[in-house]
Structure formats: structure tokens, C-alpha cells
Amino acid sequence: MVFMAMKLQSSSKYFLFFFMVVFFIAGYKSNAQYTQDATTDPSEVSALNAIFEQWSNIQMPMYWKVGDPCSTIVARNSSDSIFEDSGNNPGIRCNCSYESNTVCHITRLRAYALNAQGVMPKELLNLTYLEFLKIDQNFFSGPLPAFIGKMSRLEF
Structure with missing residues (x-):
């Protein structure tokens, strides 16, 4: 049970990290497009x-x-x-x-x-x-x- 909770917690961290990276890249790309166009x-x-x-x-x-x-x-x-x-x-x-x-x-x-x-x-x-x-x-x-x-x- 403890192992599953740790595994779930670990995968949540990866998901959160992945989500933040995608959000950051999308925001950066949007800003770059604004300044170029x-x-x-x-x-x-x-x-x-x-x-x-x-x-x-x-x-x-x-x-x-x-x-x-x-x-x-x-x-x-x-x-x-x-x-x-x-x-x-x-x-x-x-x-x-x-x-x-x-x-x-x-x-x-x-x-x-x-x-x-x-x-x-x-x-x-x-x-x-x-x-x-x-x-x-x-x-x-x-x-x-x-x-x-x-x-x-x-x-x-």
C-alpha cells in the first residue's frame, strides 16, 4: 500500500513537471510569435x-x-x-x-x-x-x- 502511494506520488510529480514544461514552451512560443509577426x-x-x-x-x-x-x-x-x-x-x-x-x-x-x-x-x-x-x-x-x-x- 505504501509502495503504491509512493508510486502514485512520483507519477504525479512527473505529470506536474511535464505540464509545466509544456505550458512554459507554449507561452514562450506565443510571445516569440507576437514579437516577430x-x-x-x-x-x-x-x-x-x-x-x-x-x-x-x-x-x-x-x-x-x-x-x-x-x-x-x-x-x-x-x-x-x-x-x-x-x-x-x-x-x-x-x-x-x-x-x-x-x-x-x-x-x-x-x-x-x-x-x-x-x-x-x-x-x-x-x-x-x-x-x-x-x-x-x-x-x-x-x-x-x-x-x-x-x-x-x-x-x-
Whole structure:
């Protein structure tokens, strides 16, 4: 009787271990698929490139030019401290939960105190999911454009 209880207990441990391994692998694979399949909306990539081309004195991160801007861990991280880190300036944050986790939208844009010069480009309107824009302490010229009022998700 004791032998059967020990055998049952032992097989339960193996079953539990097997179940945990399968669960871990499934979760890891699901997360890996999420990060590989989601890409930035192409209109937002074009807008981001156009914005930074119009602002002189700002060096746009190379990974924005040659790859998917939302593909970096910094862009997908939800931590404000990482987004606000001076090493991530200019920086973006993305939300990749759209269209069954296949499309990323830029929700935050930061180009703070970079001595940028130029006007507020109309391409900002193409960042339709933008909720936060930090571009102070630069040298932009001209009035604040009226189209800023059309950016309905932007929080002030």
C-alpha cells in the first residue's frame, strides 16, 4: 500500500513537471510569435521618416531607417522610465496589440531638447494613434498649426 502511494506520488510529480514544461514552451512560443509577426503600420513609418527629415539637427536612430521602428524592445516596453531615459531620445513607444497582434501603432513620440529646427510637419497627423508628444526645448519656427487640434488621441 505504501509502495503504491509512493508510486502514485512520483507519477504525479512527473505529470506536474511535464505540464509545466509544456505550458512554459507554449507561452514562450506565443510571445516569440507576437514579437516577430507584429510590424509598424507603413503609413506611420513613412510619417516618422518625413517628420525627422524636416527637422534639422536631429539624428534619427538608424534602426528607424533600415528596419521596423516598433521592432525594438525599447519601443515595445511599457515602462515610462525606459521611454524617458535620455539614451532613448529621440524615442517612440508602440502598441502592437492591433489586428490580432500583427500591427503596431506609434503611441508616444519623444524628441526632447535636441536643438531641432523647422516647422511642425503635417505628417504628424498620420500618427493617428499618438497619445503623447514631447518635443519641447527645441527651436521650431512658425505658429502652432491648427491640425494639432485634429489629433484626437493626443493628451495634453
